[in-house]
Amino acid sequence: MMSAECDLAARRPCHAMRGESHAFLTLTVADVPAAELAAGVAAQLQGAPGFFWRAPVILDFTPLPASAAPLVSAVVDLLRAMELVPAGFRAARAEIRRAALATGLGQVLSTDDEDRPSHDPFDGPPRRPTMIVNHPVRSGQKIYAAGSDLVILSSVSTGAEVLADGCIHVYGCLHGAAFAGVDGDQKARIFVKSLDAERVAIAGLYVNGLEFSEEWIGQPAQILLADGYLRMERIAR
Known part of the structure; x- marks a missing residue:
């Protein structure tokens, strides 16, 4: 990496x-x-x-x-x-x-x-099995992996939304929106093979795609929450 x-x-x-x-x-x-x-x-x-x-x-x-x-x-x-x-x-x-x-x-x-609550706020029912989507996510579609990670084996079109309480993996191009950690999990991450998103968010903290530097467009990347900011790191192709 x-x-x-x-x-x-x-x-x-x-x-x-x-x-x-x-x-x-x-x-x-x-x-x-x-x-x-x-x-x-x-x-x-x-x-x-x-x-x-x-x-x-x-x-x-x-x-x-x-x-x-x-x-x-x-x-x-x-x-x-x-x-x-x-x-x-x-x-x-x-x-x-x-x-x-x-x-x-x-x-x-x-x-x-x-x-802070005296217990771990994420204690509770165990995570469900990872949701795996084999087909492209088309414009207007919304897919939500409640209580689990989400794996998209294809691309996410402009106007589509993918959400997960855990992490999101997109093995094609992310053109639409991706929201990880929807239930508040600040450790969730978004992994994409080719980044060109409209919006990304983790645990409610989001950034619009217009704010991406050109150097990141079309690149493989992971997005995580650290020190109160959304950060991006390169990953291997």
């Missing part, structure tokens, strides 16, 4: 992605009926409705058990109905994390020890 490395997230100053501190509201969600939660939030908003209007909110789902996954989308819907803006989430369990990602929320990555 060649050691050349490309920091995708910081390549262009006009599209710089960096960490900053923001004073977002945080709503800790308990395992209670959605109607009860709605009543509590509404009561709090009555004190200063103008202050909270269209305010971004981080949802802390850490207290929720895996069985409460259906509550996630209900909470997001009720906040939007109250004209709040659910922007991100924290979660301790994979089932809750998958439900939150499915609503379009971004995962809040934290390095604070106090924010």
Whole structure:
């Protein structure tokens, strides 16, 4: 393997992605009926409705058990109905994390020890057998390997999406979008024989293909998450 490395997230100053501190509201969600939660939030908003209007909110789902996954989308819907803006989430369990990602929320990555769950968030059901796709993935198609790695033995066309909770391997050309670590696994990687993607992402952190340097187009590469950035490394043909 060649050691050349490309920091995708910081390549262009006009599209710089960096960490900053923001004073977002945080709503800790308990395992209670959605109607009860709605009543509590509404009561709090009555004190200063103008202050909270269209305010971004981080949802802390850490207290929720895996069985409460259906509550996630209900909470997001009720906040939007109250004209709040659910922007991100924290979660301790994979089932809750998958439900939150499915609503379009971004995962809040934290390095604070106090924010980390006391158990491994990826403990739970074992990974399923690797999903292997023998045919090209055409434009408009979406393939999701839930709980497993995904292997594409052909190419992924422009307008197609391939997703996996684990790693993604594309043995043809990746023209479409590839999202690895969908359930929040930051150790997931994307391996491609020929890179020309519209978008790639790992654990919710993404970069558009327009940000790729020309030297990487059509090249074999792996994409990984390191030190909070998406990075690219060359692999042998």
